[in-house]
Amino acid sequence: MTTLQLQDLKKSFDDVVAVKGLDLVVEDGEFLVIVGPSGCGKSTTLRLLAGLERATDGRILMDGRDVTAVEPEERNVAMVFQNYALYPHMTGRRNITFGLRSAGDFTDEEIEQRLEQAAETLDITDLLDRKPKAMSGGERQRVALGRAIVRDPDAFLLDEPLSNLDAKLRIQMRAELTKLHDQLGTTTVYVTHDQTEAMTLGERVVVMRDGRIMQVAPPQELYDSPANRFVAEFIGDPAMNMLDVGLDGGRAVHDAFSIPLPVGERGGPGERPGSGRPFGGRRSAVLGIRPEDLSLTDRAADPAVEPFPATVEVTEPLGDSLLAHCSVGGSVVKIQAAPRTDVRPGDEIEVAYDPARLHLFDPETGKAFYHAEGALAAPAEVNRVGGD
Ligand SMILES: Nc1ncnc2c1ncn2[C@@H]1O[C@H](COP(=O)(O)OP(=O)(O)O)[C@@H](O)[C@H]1O
Ligand SMILES: [Mg+2]
Structure with missing residues (x-):
């Protein structure tokens, strides 16, 4: 003992x-x-x-x-x-x-x-x-x-x-x-x-x-469910993509896209159902998406997914996957695609994402305040320890 x-x-x-x-x-x-x-x-x-x-x-x-x-x-x-x-x-x-x-x-x-x-x-x-x-x-x-x-x-x-x-x-x-x-x-x-x-x-x-x-x-x-931006970026390789977004009507809005943030019956953390104030009235966030939760596609199979445009800049064949560095608006986004995916620098592509694997962090404190998976399933338990 x-x-x-x-x-x-x-x-x-x-x-x-x-x-x-x-x-x-x-x-x-x-x-x-x-x-x-x-x-x-x-x-x-x-x-x-x-x-x-x-x-x-x-x-x-x-x-x-x-x-x-x-x-x-x-x-x-x-x-x-x-x-x-x-x-x-x-x-x-x-x-x-x-x-x-x-x-x-x-x-x-x-x-x-x-x-x-x-x-x-x-x-x-x-x-x-x-x-x-x-x-x-x-x-x-x-x-x-x-x-x-x-x-x-x-x-x-x-x-x-x-x-x-x-x-x-x-x-x-x-x-x-x-x-x-x-x-x-x-x-x-x-x-x-x-x-x-x-x-x-x-x-x-x-x-x-x-x-x-x-x-x-x-x-x-x-x-x-990383509690903050630091953990999100430290754990996982290649690191989680981080994009500055606005929050508007339950959507994450970026220069290059606007995607819906899934909210289950319980509402997202910080939202009281029926309060009409998703995410506690926040207007901006850092959207986190892991490279393996993004995919290259012409059309997403899931109707809840609204693919967004990107330009391929660099490709790295890793053997078991292909890492594509893409520009999305003014941001760089890494996508871990299937091995042997036929994309080259300069290609204009559509990017799909796993809607259950989106994360939001407070731009100032770095604390996580939303994990889509948690919002969809059991009540999310975040913000336990530390800020960024
Ligand atoms: N004996 C020591 N004297 C002065 N500073 C120290 C000493 N040991 C560690 N530090 C400092 O304390 C901090 C933490 O060091 P350490 O515990 O060795 O980190 P880690 O093992 O995570 O790399 C560092 O800034 C290091 O320079
Ligand atoms: Mg040491």
């Missing part, structure tokens, strides 16, 4: 405020990923959890116990770093068991048993007699994980552990980390700047920006 709780946690380094008041609960056995651009405070947050940094303000609780001022070695958490931090002069075996031996709490037999089990779990028995310089990056990272596992910690804290591996190995290790977590069930906080890694690994994902939490949600929810 290990839950981690961050309460209004803050950390400053002289005049740099790295972490600006985090509130977060990591559930027992959860795999939580913290993602955000470089410098947003991810590592600092993890180091605070490990006790390697002392909080400027706020509290950290483990299973309800205040550990804010507790030394790292008293916390029983294991941290794994991007650069592995193995001792170069020690074999894999020594690297893994060194911490247990120096703690002095374990008999040789216990240590041997833990080593054997970890080596089996990670499939690293062959590496135990090698020194790090005779191991590949992936092998070193496995040994570093082995060192974390043998301690049988209450929580794993992983800071970009796969960043130094090549793309193929990273994907393989991602799957192995998921398997390992299923097997051990240890509460895990995993930090990365890579949104794909966050989406594939996290049971829940925390998106951070500039020392603050922008949204906490399961990956699909982040993708489908």
